[in-house]
Amino acid sequence: MAADRDTELMERLARDDEGALDVLVAAFAPGLLRFARRTLADPEEAEDVVQEAFVRLWRARRRWRPTATLSTYLHTIVTRLCLNRRRSLLRRPAHGSLPADDEAAHPGDRAPDPERLAASAQLGTALAAELAALPPNQRAALLLRHEAGLSYQAIAAALDTTAGAVESLLSRARARLRGRLAGWLAQGCDAGHDPRAGKPRNRG
Amino acid sequence: MRDRTHPRIEALLDGELAGEEAARAAAHVTRCGECQGAVAAYRALGEALAAPEAPLPVGFAAATRRRAVARRRPEAPLWWLTLPAPWRAGLVALLALAALAGARLGETVAADRSAATQLAAALDAPAAAAIAAAPAEVRR
Ligand SMILES: [Zn+2]
Numbered sequence: 001m002a003a004d005r006d007t008e009l010m011e012r013l014a015r016d017d018e019g020a021l022d023v024l025v026a027a028f029a030p031g032l033l034r035f036a037r038r039t040l041a042d043p044e045e046a047e048d049v050v051q052e053a054f055v056r057l058w059r060a061r062r063r064w065r066p067t068a069t070l071s072t073y074l075h076t077i078v079t080r081l082c083l084n085r086r087r088s089l090l091r092r093p094a095h096g097s098l099p100a101d102d103e104a105a106h107p108g109d110r111a112p113d114p115e116r117l118a119a120s121a122q123l124g125t126a127l128a129a130e131l132a133a134l135p136p137n138q139r140a141a142l143l144l145r146h147e148a149g150l151s152y153q154a155i156a157a158a159l160d161t162t163a164g165a166v167e168s169l170l171s172r173a174r175a176r177l178r179g180r181l182a183g184w185l186a187q188g189c190d191a192g193h194d195p196r197a198g199k200p201r202n203r204g
Numbered sequence: 205m206r207d208r209t210h211p212r213i214e215a216l217l218d219g220e221l222a223g224e225e226a227a228r229a230a231a232h233v234t235r236c237g238e239c240q241g242a243v244a245a246y247r248a249l250g251e252a253l254a255a256p257e258a259p260l261p262v263g264f265a266a267a268t269r270r271r272a273v274a275r276r277r278p279e280a281p282l283w284w285l286t287l288p289a290p291w292r293a294g295l296v297a298l299l300a301l302a303a304l305a306g307a308r309l310g311e312t313v314a315a316d317r318s319a320a321t322q323l324a325a326a327l328d329a330p331a332a333a334a335i336a337a338a339p340a341e342v343r344r
Contacts, residue, residue: 018269018273021268021269021272021273022265022269025264025265025268029260029264029268030257030258030259030260033258034255034258047261047264051268051271054271055268055271058272058273123252124255127252145218146250146253146254147253147254151219151220152215152218152220163220167214167215170214174214174246174249177249178245178249181252185245185249186248
């Protein structure tokens with residue numbers, strides 16, 4: 001999201017323009033919900049957390065300064081709310097209500113390959129369970145990196161740690177998922193070897 | 205992976221390496237099978253993690269707006285309500301005295317009593333009402 005657009009929308013928000021809030025929700029809530037649903041075991045709680053993030057953005061609308069992109073700002077708020085809620089929940093079962101079904105029902109923007117559909121649904125289920133089993137900071141770092149495209153520095157700010165610690169969190173999370181999902185991920189290893197092609201792409 | 209033999213492949217792929225370090229790491233990958241495997245594994249995991257965004261639930265935007273905007277009023281708090289009760293009573297007394305002092309400048313005492321009564325209703329009812337009801341005793 002362009003910084004100019006962030007600034008323009010926040011200026012409208014500062015003038016109590018509720019229409020700007022609708023624009024912001026339409027732009028950012030889907031991604032924030034995906035993140036929150038994968039982070040919290042309860043879909044309703046995920047929606048609650050995302051709404052709360054916009055409540056806080058609205059409250060801070062006159063104080064906001066474009067030091068970070070709105071995407072980073074909102075993901076930071078949602079991350080902290082999610083981590084706080086998880087702490088306050090006394091060990092609810094971490095699996096079972098994760099959005100594995102959603103993933104199977106929405107196989108993606110690209111034309112779905114029917115042969116792979118069943119396999120990818122099963123990978124989705126396995127991945128959801130493995131994500132849920134990760135330590136909260138590792139999961140948050142991984143999703144902030146891969147879903148939201150945040151830099152190590154931005155993730156560090158959200159998690160109140162250092163960029164070096166983020167690199168380590170990511171490395172451990174990936175190693176664990178690679179180990180647990182080795183059978184599934186092996187299918188994807190036939191890709192080319194150009195390292196630059198491995199950079200995460202923006203998927204919306 | 206973070207020893208001297210291999211560069212920081214994940215940091216490279218995360219776009220966190222710059223300049224010479226990035227160039228050196230990329231060059232290393234072209235001649236290191238182990239790092240090529242790491243690149244492939246990174247990409248496979250990244251693709252597995254890439255889930256589409258689902259459409260917003262029905263009514264989500266409207267509910268969010270209601271919830272956010274509903275808090276606008278408390279955002280400008282009645283600051284005097286945050287004062288401890290004795291302070292509030294003292295403040296009301298000062299306001300009442302000021303109003304009564306105004307009466308000496310030609311306004312009628314009745315109007316001031318009315319103003320003080322309204323203040324009493326808005327602020328701390330019992331204390332102010334007592335003051336407003338007894339202007340003669342307050343006046344020196
Ligand atoms: Zn190597």
